[in-house]
Amino acid sequence: MEEKIIVCISCYYKGYDFMDEMKVLGNKIILVTSENLKEKNWPWHAIDEVFYMPELKPSVWNLEHLIQGFSHLMKTRKVDAVVALDDYDVEKAALIRETFRIPGMGQTTHRYFRDKLAMRQKAKDSGINVPEFTAVFNDNTVNEFVDKVPAPWVLKPRSEASASGIKKILTKKQLHEALNKLGEERHLFLLESFKPGDVYHVDSLTFNKEIVFTSSSKYLAPPMQVSHEGGVFRSKTLGRYSEEFKALEEINAKVLSSFGLLNGATHTEFIKGKEDGKWYFLETSSRVGGAHIPDLVEASSSINIWREWAKIEDALLRNKKYSITPPTGYYSGLIIALIKDKEPDYSDFECEEVVRFLPIDYHVGIVYKSDDAKIIEERLDHTAEKINAEMLNILPPKSSKLSS
Secondary structure: OOOOEEEEEEOOOOOHHHHHHHHHOOOEEEEEEEHHHOOOOOOOOOOOEEEEEOOOEOOEOOHHHHHHHHHHHHHHOOOOEEEEOOHHHHHHHHHHHHHHOOOOOOHHHHHHOOOHHHHHHHHHHOOOOOOOEEEOOOHHHHHHHHHHOOOOEEEEEOOOOOOOOOEEEOOHHHHHHHHHHHHHHHHHEEEEEOOOEEEEEEEEEEEOOEEEEEEEEEEOOOHHHHHHHOOEEEEEEOOOOOHHHHHHHHHHHHHHHHOOOOOEEEEEEEEEEOOOOOEEEEEEEOOOOOOOHHHHHHHHHOOOHHHHHHHHHHHHHHOOOOOOOOOOOOEEEEEEEEEOOOOOOOHHHOOOOEEEEOOOOOEEEEEEEEOOHHHHHHHHHHHHHHHHHHOEOOOOHHHOOOOO
16 A cells, blocks of 8 residues: 655644554654654654644744745655644645645635635625624725714624634724734734624534534533633533534535535534524634543544544545434533543543543543433533532633634
């Protein structure tokens, strides 16, 4: 079997299972990552070569240097695929593919999965509900928008992988102050109506334009709230036959086909408006969900999204068929919180529903599984109360790398 060369790009420590599976399938793995992640527990047994990039600021590399380095690498190696393991790496990978004519998502499609302004416009043009929004390039356009759409509004970065940098704005004066403060970075933001409601995430896998797996879950505290106010991050999966699941499956399929996704893993967020009960598209990304969402998905479905994504990439490279085993139908729940101690004492949390305790420094992280949705909810509520009462550490958001 001919060995294929896969370059994995990641400025975060993630994708262990992906690289491990790619190696098992008989491929050569080259990792390009940030210099400050040298000491991380990468799957070294699966990685054939590693190259490090200095960070200009968190997650940002000099793209010209990246291209030069890649050019040097290509002299002696024929790269078959370039894979972005994190949201921040999607544009790096797209740039490399376009420059070196490597198959996969190029820069036009990548914008729909990375630039929130492009994705909102595309969704709106495709007849998908989105909160009212506007670009903030022009003063008159902004003023017209705020006169027409009642406050509160949300000023958010067009390409941030996490909820950091999002500002909730209550008055026109506050908005103008925020825009002035952004200065030359103003064009990198958009303004939208703040829609109160429950936030959901859909994690799916696509092969040759066909969605082969979907998992839908509901955040019990929106990521934006956790990132701004600290506190406990919780999510629970929805029953596969519930009305909410069916509605999300349908709207997710519409988003991915409209955006031109051909293959791979996606993490997409929707909000169910409190006032009108309608589903609104929030954002999507062509990657596996963060914040240990793959653990939540695997507990309920027995599907490891990272490994299945590797199998999809391998099938595409080798022109093979791909099929996925039918998912199991359990309910699962995930809870993560920033705490005072480096390593939590989990003895008080032991119970038969625990699938695993997550090893994250200064965090408590637990994944639950049951065939009863009610039990999952009770576990998440009880654990959140206990963490809030005894362990929680509220720190400025930047100290916690929790992004979904």
